[in-house]
Amino acid sequence: xNKFSSRGLKAALALGALLGMAACATxxxxxxxxxxANASYQRAVNDAYAARGGTVELQSARxxxxxxxxxxxxxxxxxxxxxxAYVAKRRTEAAIEAGKVVAGDEAVAAAAADRQRIMIEVRTxxxxxxxxxxxxxxxxxxxxxxxxxxxxxxxxAANASALAADEQSKRLAAQLEEMKAKKTERGxxxxxxxxxxxxxxxxxKPGAMRTLEQLAAFLRENPERSxxxxxxxxxxxxxxxxxxxxxxxxxxxxxxxxERGIAGERxxxxxxxxxxxxxxxxxxxxxxxxxxVEIILPDNK
Numbered sequence: 039x040n041k042f043s044s045r046g047l048k049a050a051l052a053l054g055a056l057l058g059m060a061a062c063a064t065x066x067x068x069x070x071x072x073x074x075a076n077a078s079y080q081r082a083v084n085d086a087y088a089a090r091g092g093t094v095e096l097q098s099a100r101x102x103x104x105x106x107x108x109x110x111x112x113x114x115x116x117x118x119x120x121x122x123a124y125v126a127k128r129r130t131e132a133a134i135e136a137g138k139v140v141a142g143d144e145a146v147a148a149a150a151a152d153r154q155r156i157m158i159e160v161r162t163x164x165x166x167x168x169x170x171x172x173x174x175x176x177x178x179x180x181x182x183x184x185x186x187x188x189x190x191x192x193x194x195a196a197n198a199s200a201l202a203a204d205e206q207s208k209r210l211a212a213q214l215e216e217m218k219a220k221k222t223e224r225g226x227x228x229x230x231x232x233x234x235x236x237x238x239x240x241x242x243k244p245g246a247m248r249t250l251e252q253l254a255a256f257l258r259e260n261p262e263r264s265x266x267x268x269x270x271x272x273x274x275x276x277x278x279x280x281x282x283x284x285x286x287x288x289x290x291x292x293x294x295x296x297e298r299g300i301a302g303e304r305x306x307x308x309x310x311x312x313x314x315x316x317x318x319x320x321x322x323x324x325x326x327x328x329x330x331v332e333i334i335l336p337d338n339k
Contacts, residue, residue, distance in 0.1 A: 069116060072106050075123040078130045079103060082137070091140035092133025099133065102126035225336040228253065230291070234331065240286035242294060250291070253333065254298035265300075266334040267291045269309040272325035277311060285309030287331055 079099050082088040089096065106122030219226040234246035242250070257263060269284030288307040296302055317324040 067110075069106075069110055069119050069123065071120040072103075072110060072123040075099075075106070075127040075130065076103060078127050082130045082133050085134065085137050087141040087144075088133045088137030091136035091138075095129045095133035095136060099126045099129035102129060219335065222334075224334050226334070228333040228335070230331040230333065231326070231329070235287055235290075238283070240283060240290050242290050247294075250294045251298065254295050254300055257295065257300045257304065258298075262338055263335055264304045265295070265306070266336065267305060267307045268314075268332045268334065269307075270314055270328060270330050270332065271312050272315070272328040273312040273319040274325060281309055281311035283309075284311045291331055291333070 079096070082092065082096060082099070102122045102125040106119050106126060109119045109122060219228040221227075228249075230246065230249060234243055234249075235241065236243065253265075257265060267288045269286070269288035271280040271284050273280070285308070288309050292302070292305045292307040295305055312319070312328065315324075315328040316330075317327050319325050319328060
């Protein structure tokens with residue numbers, strides 16, 4: 039090769055290098071369509087629903103973006119770069135739509151679960167309310183039964199008390215009738231004539247004891263009853279003597295009852311002498327009626 043040819047080859051190589059450098063220097067470093075597709079892809083990747091529902095679409099979008107980026111770096115035409123960017127964006131949009139479907143399905147499932155939970159809670163509350171009402175009804179029925187039993191028991195007790203009172207009243211009437219007691223405004227009055235005492239004496243005769251035994255038995259059986267013993271004489275003799283004698287005879291009857299177990303505080307004894315005759319003292323029969331001991335059994339209030 040001659041000298042001229044060598045110089046020509048070097049010049050050609052230098053020119054080629056310069057043209058290559060110029061081509062590299064003029065290749066674009068970015069593309070707006072590709073940037074928009076990349077931004078859409080990143081948003082979809084960060085969307086949990088799109089990531090779950092559009093996995094295949096996102097993979098296709100990523101591959102298209104890689105091809106678009108490679109074309110851009112290789113200096114290929116903008117048409118080729120933007121074609122792959124467009125494909126990537128469409129795949130990204132499909133992934134986002136698939137994510138919306140997943141989100142909707144999950145929202146529907148969540149709503150159904152909430153509805154089921156609410157229905158269970160409502161049914162549970164209704165069942166609890168029914169149990170409370172049933173328990174309350176049972177308690178009310180038990181309370182009503184107890185009230186009925188108590189009322190029956192009170193009625194039976196009242197009836198038994200009435201029967202007992204009636205029996206007691208009959209027994210009292212029989213006892214008083216046996217002792218020949220008479221009903222007066224002051225109560226039942228039992229009159230013991232002067233046959234219980236010797237004339238002018240306050241010592242009780244043995245014949246008086248049966249009557250006093252009956253009276254003591256009556257008072258023992260009826261502990262709520264009390265007795266007032268009154269001594270009376272006729273008008274024969276000095277008034278002071280008769281007063282003392284009436285008091286002594288009343289006291290003798292009280293002591294006889296005390297000896298038979300009747301507490302002293304249940305018995306009162308007083309003498310009236312000749313001051314309260316039942317008939318006139320102008321005959322022997324009248325004076326005999328006036329010589330007496332009266333035992334008053336006041337009615338219970």
